[in-house]
Amino acid sequence: MMSNKTIVLTGIRSNGPLTLGNYLGAILPLIRLQKKRQYQVNLFLPDLHSIISSVEYNELYNNTLSTLRYFVAAGLDLNDQSTFIYRQSYIPAHSELTWILDCFSYYGELKRMTQFKEKSTHDDNISVGIFNYPALMASDILLYDAEFIPVGEDQRQHLELTRDIALRINNQFGDLFTIPKTWKEQLQFENLQNGIRIRSLKHPENKMSKSISDPSGTILLMDDVNTAKKKVYEATTDSYNKIDFNFDTQPGISNLLQILTLIQDRPLNETILEWRGKSNYGELKQCVANQIEILLNEVGNKFNSITDDSLTETLLRGESAMNVVANQKLYKVQQKVGLRPISS
Numbered sequence: 469m470m471s472n473k474t475i476v477l478t479g480i481r482s483n484g485p486l487t488l489g490n491y492l493g494a495i496l497p498l499i500r501l502q503k504k505r506q507y508q509v510n511l512f513l514p515d516l517h518s519i520i521s522s523v524e525y526n527e528l529y530n531n532t533l534s535t536l537r538y539f540v541a542a543g544l545d546l547n548d549q550s551t552f553i554y555r556q557s558y559i560p561a562h563s564e565l566t567w568i569l570d571c572f573s574y575y576g577e578l579k580r581m582t583q584f585k586e587k588s589t590h591d592d593n594i595s596v597g598i599f600n601y602p603a604l605m606a607s608d609i610l611l612y613d614a615e616f617i618p619v620g621e622d623q624r625q626h627l628e629l630t631r632d633i634a635l636r637i638n639n640q641f642g643d644l645f646t647i648p649k650t651w652k653e654q655l656q657f658e659n660l661q662n663g664i665r666i667r668s669l670k671h672p673e674n675k676m677s678k679s680i681s682d683p684s685g686t687i688l689l690m691d692d693v694n695t696a697k698k699k700v701y702e703a704t705t706d707s708y709n710k711i712d713f714n715f716d717t718q719p720g721i722s723n724l725l726q727i728l729t730l731i732q733d734r735p736l737n738e739t740i741l742e743w744r745g746k747s748n749y750g751e752l753k754q755c756v757a758n759q760i761e762i763l764l765n766e767v768g769n770k771f772n773s774i775t776d777d778s779l780t781e782t783l784l785r786g787e788s789a790m791n792v793v794a795n796q797k798l799y800k801v802q803q804k805v806g807l808r809p810i811s812s
């Protein structure tokens with residue numbers, strides 16, 4: 469069942485409705501990689517990460533299933549034998565390895581994580597879970613020897629921290645973990661020039677995010693088509709009246725070009741060449757709106773036809789297989805740090 473294929477791994481939290489940013493930054497890249505049939509794909513649902521801040525707890529279980537449903541609606545093949553799909557909390561080794569990694573991580577390095585810094589500036593009562601979140605993320609990756617982690621730019625720092633922790637432990641104990649590829653290698657692997665960071669349509673200086681209350685700047689995968697198109701038509705642009713790709717000077721227009729190129733799966737340079745110098749922002753918005761209409765219709769139509777049973781069945785299969793893999797890795801780590809006997 470398990471192969472020697474290179475492992476690609478990613479996860480999306482279910483702490484709010486999924487956005488176009490999640491879709492373009494994580495869902496679509498993973499599906500495109502699955503279609504190549506060259507890799508082992510580990511898609512997991514980080515339900516433990518979903519509770520680092522307050523959520524609708526009574527809905528979390530179903531929302532977690534719903535996240536997977538979006539992947540399937542977007543084209544993920546549930547029957548691919550090289551794909552393993554599982555929930556984080558159903559594999560206790562994630563939590564157990566996190567504690568051990570905590571003991572090899574520094575307060576100083578976790579404190580420097582941008583996500584933590586942003587949240588802690590305003591509030592001393594943020595959860596320790598937010599602080600500790602990158603160590604859990606490192607466990608998610610290191611338990612499975614994953615090398616490629618398709619994530620958006622906002623996760624870059626966490627990925628780099630994962631490498632640092634793994635290298636530190638390997639230096640001390642020998643080659644225990646496979647080191648995930650560098651950020652540069654990740655981009656090359658995904659054929660990208662830069663990390664993906666879809667901006668808010670209303671405030672293009674900010675990331676499009678499910679947790680910021682910016683409804684008119686955020687396209688949700690569950691939006692109805694007309695609402696979503698309206699958000700595109702009303703997107704903030706600028707007064708240059710000339711299309712160019714430059715996030716510093718024209719963040720709104722650059723964001724639209726970025727969205728377009730990712731949906732159309734074209735090289736960014738091609739999209740820029742096609743639009744650069746044109747002055748009709750309305751035409752660009754219309755083109756983006758049309759693409760989003762096609763996308764939301766396709767995803768929406770498929771979403772409702774996926775049964776809970778098919779999802780649960782796939783999850784149980786993935787969880788059963790990955791518990792074995794994760795426990796093996798955990799045991800090796802436990803042996804190294806003196807928690808289990810070293811077999812002769």
Ligand code: TYM
Binds near residue numbers: 482494514609
């Ligand atoms: P999360 O749930 O915040 O986001 C899920 C994925 O969506 C990407 N993303 C974006 N990409 C581009 N533009 C945006 N505006 C945008 N918004 C979100 C994120 O970069 C991410 O890829 N820590 C992770 C979940 C996680 C994980 C892991 C991922 C836990 N363990 C191990 C990979 C490997 C998170 O909170 O993502």
